[in-house]
Amino acid sequence: MGMRLRERMYQLTIGTLLLFVSFTMLFPFLYIAVISFTDAAAYEPNALSFWPSAWSMDAYRLIFAGDGFLNALNSSLFLTVVGTPISVMVSCSTAYMLAKRTLPGRKVMLNLIVFTMLFSPGLIPNYLLIKELDLLNSWWALILPATANAWTLLVMKSFFQNIPHEVIESAKIDGCGEYAVFFRIVLPLSKAMLAAFSLFAAVGFWNTYFNAILYISNSAKWPLQVFLQQVVMSSSMGEFIEASVMQSFKQEVPAEIIKMAAVVVATVPIIVVYPFLQKHFAKGVMIGSVKG
Amino acid sequence: MKQTAAERIAVADRPKARKEHPVLRSIVRHRQFYLLGLPGILSFIIFKYFPMYGILIAFQDYNPFAGVMKSDWVGFDHFIRLFTDPDFFMILRNALFLSLLGICLFPAPILLALLLNELRSELYKRMVQTVIYLPHFVSWVIVVSLTYIFLSSEIGLINKLLLALGGEKINFLFENKYFYPLIMSQDLWRSIGWGSIIYMAAIAGVDTSLYDAAKMDGAGRLRQIWNVTIPSIMPTIVILFILQLGSTLDVNFEQIWLMQNPLNTHISEVFETYVFKVGVGGGEYSYSTAIGIFKSVVGLALIVAANKLASRRGHEGIW
Incomplete structure (x- = not known):
């Protein structure tokens, strides 16, 4: 007892x-x-409050009425929706090549890829390259370099190497060429892995921040994280929301509530995909911890 | 033009009837694989290897209008300037100090994993795990935004709470003595759960008969943790510790950048933020490239050393 x-x-x-x-x-x-749902009239800046006495969607209506926020949302959606399939497909087909053990030059390519994990020429050479390629202020500056990710390649490669040989051999005996084997046999077998990496890539694109301030100076093209940072750290909302939009509301919405609403909108997509992420990532981090 | 497998085998087995280069033939035979890998390899060449050529500008007085080919060569001038620049020692010191703080947080995920493992209720354990992994997926911008919303002296909940309790407001965001504690707290909040995953896996792999034996000897729960669990996961702990040492100088520069303000640059400036300001902002491309290279070279040496050390301990290393 x-x-x-x-x-x-x-x-x-x-x-x-x-x-x-x-x-x-x-x-x-x-x-x-x-x-963030507190009604402006009920909001007391100095009072401790955990539950609004009156509710309102004004903060959300306000941020969705201004161009700045919609532009930022649009940028981030573009990066995520376009960038994710591109980076996953490129990594995936490259990893499949690297998984072919008999491929001439495979060792050299693998070593060169691993080297990029260990040594980076730094920020300025990367910046000058993007400038040379005329990609400054283009979303492609944030998407294309993400297709060269050594860690992703190595994990995908070891995944492909674990696909039983017999599966591929029998497909070939059935008359499949190498492309057919890859697209019709290997990729469908790798759905779980593809889902995991798509989610990782999508979260990465959605969270893009530092490269965006490095490469994108045109504020109309800022992704959401850059815009959000500006909104949260600024004391007046006038820079981000047009006066005409502000005036169309019968009462002034406090800056704090707008800030909170902006953070909520930027967080919601992560929360929505999180259950799917959680299903896959524990495995991802396990493989990842073995391979860098 | 589909080849059947039988034909393919026949081609491969034909005893070098035509004396072509076997390597060349192998390359031709793998052409479809090369084509699949082409976009990725091109991407690596363009985005990872082409910038390596930009390293040259650290040895020049790079003039953006003349380009790399026509800029004047200055040898190691920028590196000499580096070692006499007080700014350089400031950023080196800050990066080292921030890494040291990171090392102080090293035991936190281990503790969390040990606690989680003690829970009997699987359902509760899964619920806790779901919640504690979440912060890893939100951006640094959101982490720092939350910090602002909670700690600012005007609107911050913490300051409202302090006032309500009869205390005084604290200027967390702009007083330098709070800078490092804030960085550490954010780091802890964002990564403790994620960091515990690997230890949970290590603990799951501990031989259960060891616990039974310990129980026979009358060991209580804490004794079992101390005498069975911790020694069993020690190899994992050591390897991860070595690898963390290998990434000294690598700080979360997005986090630092977002937490910087004009009052704290002397304690917050690190390599990436400095290179960004002096290089992209100030146009001193050559000097800032030299600083970046210093960091990359030291980082490379550290990670290679760490990996050597790790493989000596029987780990397959990180590559």
């Missing part, structure tokens, strides 16, 4: 500790999501 009680106490202590950890992870999102 004494043992049982001690075990209970032990579970309770650990459970409480972990509850506290989980709470700190979740609370910031919950708090801004709730407060």
Whole structure:
């Protein structure tokens, strides 16, 4: 009996500790999501509040009425929707080549690819290259370099190498050429892996920030993260939301609520894909930890 | 033009009837593979290897209008300037210090994994795991935005709470003494859950008979953790520690960049942020490239050394 009680106490202590950890992870999102719906009239800047006394969607209507936010959303959607399939397809077909053990030159290519994980010429040579290619202020400057990702290639390569040989051989005996084997046999067998990497790539494109400030100076083309950062760190919303839009609201929406709403909108897509991500990523990080 | 497998085998097995280069023939035989890999290889050549040629400008007075071919060569001048530049030692010190702080956080995910492993309820464990992995997927912009929303002295919830409790407001965001603690907290918040995954896997692999034996000897829960779990996952801990040492100088520069303000640059400037400001902002391409190269070369040496050390401990290394 004494043992049982001690075990209970032990579970309770650990459970409480972990509850506290989980709470700190979740609370910031919950708090801004709730407060972002506060009605401007009910908002008191200095009062401690966890639940609005009056609700309103004004902050959301306001940010979706201005051009700045829509442009940013549009940029990020383009990057994610166009960039993800391109980078996954390029990595995938390249990894399939590298998985072919008898391929002449394979070792050299692998070594050169691994080297890019260890040594980078740095920011300025990359910047000058993008400038030379005339890709400054183009979304392609953020998409195309993402097709050269050594880590992705190595993980995909080891995945393809684990596909049983017999599957490929029997397809060939049935008359499949190499392309047919790849597109009709190997890719369908790799659906789970492709889903995982698509999700990783999509999150990466959605979260693009530093390269965007490096390559994109035209504010109309900023992706969401850059725009969001400007909005959150600025004290007045006038720069981001046109006066005409502001005036069309019967009461002024406080900057803080607009900021929270902007963070919520940028976070929602991640939360939406998160359950799918979670299904795959534990495996991804395991392979990844073995290979860089 | 489909070849049947039988034909292919026949071609491969034909005893060098025509004395062509076997390598050349092998290349031709693999042509479809090369074509599949072509876009990726081109991408590596253009985006990873072509910039290597840009390294040359660190040894020049690069003039954007003349280009790399026609700019004046200055040898190691920029590197000599580097080692006499107080800014350089400042960013080196900051990068080292931030890496050291990262190392201080190293045990956190291990502790979390040990705690999670002690939970009896599988459902509760899965729920906690779902929640704690989430921050890893949100961008640094969102992490820093949340920091601003919660800590600013005007609107921050924490400051409202301090006031409500009769305390005084604290200027977390602009007082330099809070800079490193904030960086560490953000880092901890974002990566502790994700970092625990690998240790959870290591713990799952511990031989259960060891626990039974420990129980027979009368070991309680804490004793079992100390005498069984930790020694069993020690190899994983050591390898990950070595690899982290190998990435010293690699800081989360997006995070640093976002947390920088004019008051804290002397403690927050790191290689990437400095190169961005001096190079892209200030147009000093050659000097900032030299700084970048210094960082890359030291980083390469560290990671190669770490990998050597790791493989000596029986790990297959990172490549």
